[in-house]
Amino acid sequence: MVNRRDWLKAATLAAFAQGEAKLIAAPPVAAKADSMILLWMAGGMAQTETFDPKLYTPFQPGLRSEKVLSTFPSIPTVLDGVRLSQGLERTAKILDRGVLLRSHRVGDLGFILHSRHQYHWHTGYEPPQSVAVPHMGSFISRTLGPKNPDIPAFIDIGQNLEIGGESDSLKAFHTAGFLGGEHSPFFITDPKDAVASTRPSEFLGMSRFENRYKFYKELVAKSPLQQNGGAFQKESLARSFENSHRLLTSPAAKAFDLSLEKPEVAAKYGDTRFGQGCLLARRLVEAGARFIEVTTEYIPFRFWDTHENGHSRAEGMKQTIDGPLSQLILDLEERGLLDRTLVVLATEFGRDMMMEGKPGQLVKNQVTVPDVMTEPKHYGMHRHFTEASSVLLFGGGVAKGKVYGETAPERPCRIVKDPVTITDLHATIYSLMGIAPDTAYEVEKRPVYATKDGKGKVVTGLLA
Structure with a gap:
């Protein structure tokens, strides 16, 4: 878990990075959702092994790699004619609650x-x-404000930022950037220990914590950094301290305590970090959180980062996400929360056995795939494929029981119908949350928009 000291350090750096970002008014948008949960499949989830299955070819020594499109057979779903990859049986039963986007580029x-x-x-x-561009969760936090002032508006669950390698790069977007420290993510690495984030340590005790809290406020007030950052940064950092302190004494902190959940309900989410993170996300939505990200966690060469043993790793990851994803949607629906909660499952890119990049935009290969497979570790989706990936959307104003977009049935499985870029997907998400895609903040005398250059277009085909 990222401890309170590290969180305060990150908040300090972000808060003093730039001056106040002024909101540039944009036309109002009618919100369909009040909260959002982003389920992040970190590491590059292979679309042909999950939500966009192709021809199944079982492994056998001597199999040519170019012949393999999917390493799992497909299964039927609740939607006629729509199939998913084997291992997503529970998800297959809830596809009628949302949209399966197969053409995300x-x-x-x-x-x-x-x-x-x-x-x-x-x-x-x-x-x-x-400029320090904010995370989507921070943008939503700043623009909409908290639903419950006692609950952090933006909560990030499951990612350890001290992983080495690309750690500093991961930290670069886990911030509020120019929006100020009060909109930084509240980090919870392990959801099973989430309640510890809302209490002073047993060693510290409440009395010593109160003294330290008083000292922090005095330190910020006297800090010479304010000469560079201005009053806004100082005030933003002070508000982040106040928000953290208020949570410690609020009844809302019970939402972080998974031990209060009924055991039979908690068991349906599984005992994994991701599964318990989904359970925590549901509790936090009930308590009034605005934006929650739950990740399977990015660690190089682990989880969805399937550079070898792709088949067996994908099998394990589907076991990790299938139950929690479906249970989260069913629980939100049962509690009357799904219609006002936007749930999005996405990943940074797809995968292909043979191609790094996409047709017409190839890049240097990072993995050697033999022309002929001789052992099971060669079997699976290894390379980074940026032409197509799959996204799931539920609740919050999206259509129900729909598949949007299409990819080719043969390699290179490129998008053949209705491509959706990051810019337009974000425009759709922000619009559902009541934020116009051209909403902007003035930073260093220039506008920074919710979507790149304010040009994002809502994909109406994804909406109810």
Whole structure:
């Protein structure tokens, strides 16, 4: 878990980065959703092994790699003629509650790095940028404000930011950027220990915590950093301290305590970090959180980062997400929350056995795939494919029981119908949340928009 000291450090750096960002008025948009849950499949989920299955070819020694499109057979769903990959049986039963987008196209960023594509998806802007662009959750937090002032408006669950390798790059978009420290994510690495985030440590105790809280406020008030950052940054940081302090003494903190959930309900989500993160997300929506991200976590060469043993890893990841995803949707529906809660499942790019990049935009291969497979570790979707990936959307004004977009049945499985870019997908998401796609903040005398250059277009085919 990211401790309170690290969180305060991150908030301080973000808060003093730039001056106050002034909201530029945009035409009002009627909100269909009050809250959003982003289920982030970190590492590059293979679309042909999950939500867009193709011809199944079982493994056998001597199999030519180019012949493999999917390593699992497909299964029927509640929607006539729509099939998913084996291992998503519970998800197959809830597709009538939402939209399956099969034609999501991510950006061309050159040599493919997970952190760069995750930055692009979460902020809407290609890195690097001359200003600290905020995470989508921070943009929503700042523009809409909290639903419940005692609950952090933006909560991030499941990602350890101290992983080495691309750690600093991951931190670059896990901030509020120019919007100020009070809109930074409230980090919970392990949802099973989430309640610890709302209490002083046993070693510290409430009395010592109160003294430290008083000291922090005095430190910020006297800090010479205010000479560079201005009054806004100082006030934003002070408000972030006040928000954190208020949570400690609020009854709303019970939402973070998973031990209060009925055991039979908690069991339906599974005992994994992602599963318990989905359970926590549902509790936080009930308590009034505005934006929650739950991730399967990005760690190089693990989880969805299937550079080898792709088949067995995909099998394990589907076991990880299938139950929690379906149970989250059913629980929100049962509690009357789904219609006002937008749930989005997405990933930074798709995968293909043979192609790195996409047709017409190939990049340097990062994985060697033999022409002929000799052992099971060669079997699976290994390379980063930016032409097509799948997204699921539920609740919050999206259509029900619909498949949008189409990819070719043969390699390279490119989009053949209704492509949706990150910019237009974000425009759709922001619009459902009541934020116009051309909403902007003035930063360093220039506008920074919700969608790139304010040009995002709502994909009406995804809406109810």
